[in-house]
Amino acid sequence: MNRITRRAVLGATLAAPAIAQAQTWPSGSIRIVVPFAPGGSTDAVARLAAPGLSQRLGVPVVIENRSGAAGSLGTQVVATARPDGQTWLLTFDSHATLPALLPNLPFNLTRDLDPVMLIGGAPYVIATRPDKPYRSLADVVAAARARPDGVSYGSTGNGTIGHLTMILLGSRANIRMAHVPYRGGGLAVNDTVAGHVEMMIGSAAVVAPHIAGGTLRPIVQFGPERLPALAQVPTAVEGGFAGLEAEAWWGVFAPHGTPDAIQARMFTALKESFQEERVNRTMTETQQARVVLGDKAMFGPFLDRQIAQWGGLVREFRIQAD
Structure with missing residues (x-):
């Protein structure tokens, strides 16, 4: 005989609004903030994904470039946005250096943003x-x-x-x-x-x-x-600098508190969009990127390692923001 506990009832009660919100999401156009100027790789990756996202989610997807302060201005827009699934961040590897580069950030990189997808790198x-x-x-x-x-x-x-x-x-x-x-x-x-x-x-x-x-x-x-x-261009290691390796990466984040069900739907829509033949070919051939499409279970630990590695160098060499 199944026994219904108070904890199970409470969990179902708390989950119900989030599930209902996810079922009605998206409620309007979706904004993807790119915290850099147009024309760079992050902007290009976002614009590659946008048509597929719009098709799958049934609403317009707007790419908004908000550059400045090493990417922190655009990042703050998302970190302080309502966690309703209407605002997302698509950013670059320098995201991992922000806490060391700008110690007085008005937001917390790991507490105010949820990692959704590690798109890939180059x-x-x-x-x-x-x-x-x-x-x-x-x-x-x-x-x-x-x-x-x-x-x-x-x-x-x-x-x-x-x-x-x-x-x-x-x-x-x-x-x-x-x-x-x-x-x-x-x-x-x-x-x-x-x-x-x-x-x-x-x-x-x-x-x-x-x-x-x-x-x-x-x-x-x-x-x-x-x-x-x-193939004709040597690596830095081949040039005599053992261990000198660096790869760019792109990732998608949501404001912390965005319902898991909405994040899951966005992840699926992103994954399917980047798996489209044209988009995947552009990423791998035109932009020479390694497409990963890793979920938050992969992205979270990866981000922690990036923060430790590159943030440590910012502090070691006393690098300051522009």
Whole structure:
């Protein structure tokens, strides 16, 4: 004979409103906040997913770019939003450095945001204009030694993983380079192509289309192995820097308290959207990304490791926000 306990009744009573809310969700257009300027890889990933999400959820999906303060401005919009499933964050790897970079954040990264999906990642790449003299990592190191602070590079901002990777390279090679931070990968690409900076570091996702188009030339990649599309480009490890690896990643977050059922529906819609043949091919071939589509059970521990690794470097090198 089944015995109905008070705890079971209470649990069902508390769950009922969340289930009802999930069944009526979404109640209007969905907003996905990208905390960086248009034109970068994070913006591109969000816009790839949007049509599929709109089709599956039956409402418009609006991508809102809210750049500034190392991505914290847009992130705060989501961290303080109502947890009703209408506002989501799609962000980049620099998310993990925010607590160390901005210790007085008006929100708590892990308490105010729930990890929903680890979309995937791509190795970082240093790229330059084809007419620049840098053809290898050794060329970059030699030039930086000859002209301390005279060789410039762009990144998506102070304290981002790309910037930290260059800081590590400088420390290991005993060189100093001039860092020019931007509010997004697209802006860094534009200035590199225009010749305003000597080179840039960005994810393979943001530089690959420009490499394919001939406006940028790759110098070195920071993945554990060579990408098939960059088979002629050595890794930093091959260049003599053992252990110097860095991969970009993209993830989706919800305001804390968003009902689990809504998060589950969003995860499913995201997964199906990124599994569409066109979207998946664009991610893997055009943007050279490794598609993971990991759930919160994978994403949560992954994020904790990223915060510990890269946040530790921010504190070690005393990096400050732009």
